[in-house]
Amino acid sequence: MNAVNSIGVARPRIEGQAKVTGRARYAADKPMRDLAFGSVVVSTVARGRIRDIDVAAVKGMPGVLGVIDYRNAPRLNPEAGHFFGPDGGLQLLQDDVIPFAGRAVALVVAETLEQAKAAADTLPVTYDQEPHDTGFTADHPNARPAAPLFDGPEDIGDLEAELAASAVVVDERYHTPEEHCSAMEPHSATAWWEGERLQAIDSNQGPFFIATVLATLFSLGFEQVRVRTEHVGGGFGSKGMCGPQLVLATMGATLFRRPVRVTLTRDQVFLMTAMRPATEQPIRLGADADGRLRAIQHEPAFELSPLAEYIEGCTEPTKTLYAAPAIRTRNTAVPLDILPPYSMRGPGAAPGSFALESAMDELAERLGLDPLELRLRNEPAVGPVSGLPFSSRNLVACLRTGAERFGWATRDHRPRTRREGHLLVGTGMAATSFSVGAFPSVASITAEVDGTFTVIIAATDLGTGARTALTAIAADALAIDTERVRLRISDSELGPAWSAGGSRGTTSWAWAITEAAAQLRDQPRDPSRRVTVTVDTTQLLNDLPSMERHAYSAVFTEVTVDPATGEVRVRRLLGMFAVGQVVNPLTARSQVIGGMIGGLSMALHEEGVRDQVSGRHVNADFAGYHIAAHADVPDIEADFVPDYEPGIPFGIKGAGEIGNVGTAAAIANAVWHATGKRQRRLPIRLDRVVE
Amino acid sequence: MTDDTHGEIVLRVNDVTHRLLVDNRTTLLDALREGIGHTGSKKGCDRGQCGACTVLCDGRRVVSCLTLAVAAEGAEITTIEGLAGDGELRPIQREFVRLDGFQCGYCTSGQLCSAVGMLAEHAAGWPSAVTADVSPDAPAPELDAAEVRERMSGNLCRCGAYPSIVRAVLSAAREEVAG
Ligand code: FES
């Protein structure tokens, strides 16, 4: 045995060599005999019915094996769904109804990619169009309370009385557009049958969960379905569900009885896979003259599709970041004829914190107070709404250390005071939180006779560094070197496990691994025999005391603004994070920096534009939907304050989403500081800044 | 079965000659991936907007999704699979691993091929949009972070590995160009 700790050591990724030499295989990369290719045809109208699909027009084209549409597709189970109940988004090719532009209407299967694509491009589809509604606004006549599955409404204290007693009130409205996860790997699935067993290689965030959904959808027993997902080219939420590529590839394999690969085109990734819904967020903040908050009211609206329930939980940070005697939150859903929205990196908290932290900056301005000081003055002792104790709350450490490293103390808080040549310069900050926790998972560890340990868990590594982190965790839990750990992940056969999502992947998996290791170490060992221990954490998690458990960060930024062109450039970006014990500082830093870049991109670039006349998404590619590129991104500083989550093995918290949260508000606040003009609508486009 | 729609072509990839029958519409990217089995080059958009498919043709970077396979005949093509010499990582690959110049790794082969091509362009004295002095007799611009960012901007990375990619490129630059 060896007592050298692996947790806390910066190590390059285990799969690093494979990734820099092109050997790492992603879903579309696996060579396969007798493979056929499916090309998806999507609806061009936003609402209506299919009048005709002229299959005869493509049947004779070279290589075409056939077309699947609602007339011959396998019947799907309407009960199948994801986290929020039955999901109509899964019900592809089941009827002639068009619920949104971009809905799959047919799959053309052919011998080669080129032949499938040519036939799909040719396939004549006609529609009987019906009037659609894609115009999102908070006071839409169909607006209704969001489903209270989480981030439900809260109302503590006497809001109106506290607002009336406030020396200063901020009453503003913030807007964020549709945003797209845009993982670089388009969704791809290959499905085939081996006897009675459905096999799939798919790009997703959790093979176990996806396999259960797929089995339900096709009315198969769970043991009849196997989903593997070795390397995933990013997910950011969009691969958390059973994707259209997998549903359609399964249909193809079922009808044509050979392996079928369906890879979405980039525009289809935009049109068919999860996006963040647009939000409109009225906020009222009331405070005493010394900056102490009296009232927080945050009542956002978001859009969704009648096909699937969803909650963009924008008010999660609002309930926990600051103390106030009166807090009221309520989420409103507006059903529209759009692609069903779903979680995107930092769901809820990313748009929600843009609104809250922009409003806090406006409050500081009106109070004539340092925005940093305003945060420090409103630090709560217990959960402001829940009354529960905080498990660990190191926001103040993030704020103070961040401010010191950034050089915040010398800031002149008045706007439009710094110029460099023709450029206006400003700085801004934001504080954030993101909830942490764990979900039940099963891990097993086998002590091999050669002295190595095989660790098995249906985890996935989307680029988060999970493989490397879990190896270090297993090594420490077993008190051995990482060289003796063999980790197997990415396969639904490995047992139930939470997906990579909600910043709960690593925590959930680590918990199961740690517990299995502890039980294995407790066993009397005969080194000449293999011993396996399997652990399910369901009960353990139930025993975890209810507390306010969150990761925290403080983000500081400096921007330049060219008033003649409206161009905003981020010159400095610094984030201090409290994310529990850091398992691997190298990859964790990459992860939070990547999140901050996502936030920068959200602040300045990203906007899904919908043409209200056609109801279609008009910028469904990387030319029209810009995501931050090299030249948009400065060197970024990110670091961690000491933090440890009590009750969770090794004190870890998730770090997947927190990086994404907060950056947009910090940048918007910096743009105000530079120009004197508030940016309450994202993205901060040139036309919104130019003077 | 060479006919109006298909043709037999010869591609030189990583110093190996491949004879293959391709649909005339086949892109170089699909010929590499589906025809030759070199799946290291990735398809991020298939329309020249992301750089994931970047390979080197006669040492110059091209987006292989916008290059027809039939048009690549006669070129010396280098893909990610051919970047490393005999088993050893080359400096830029080594620095990507050491400095964590990727997360999911999907853009990585494109970033690496692009970086190799870009360093050669820079060494040959090509200016970029951020080069201060672009007059014909100006000395080669110094390769700093701003130059690397500008020259690598055709390679998108949604994981946001940009800062460490830039560090890795700068750190490997001297060795790459010398070697
Ligand atoms: S796949 Fe070629 S540039 Fe995107």
Ligand code: FES
């Ligand atoms: S490493 Fe994931 S897209 Fe670049």
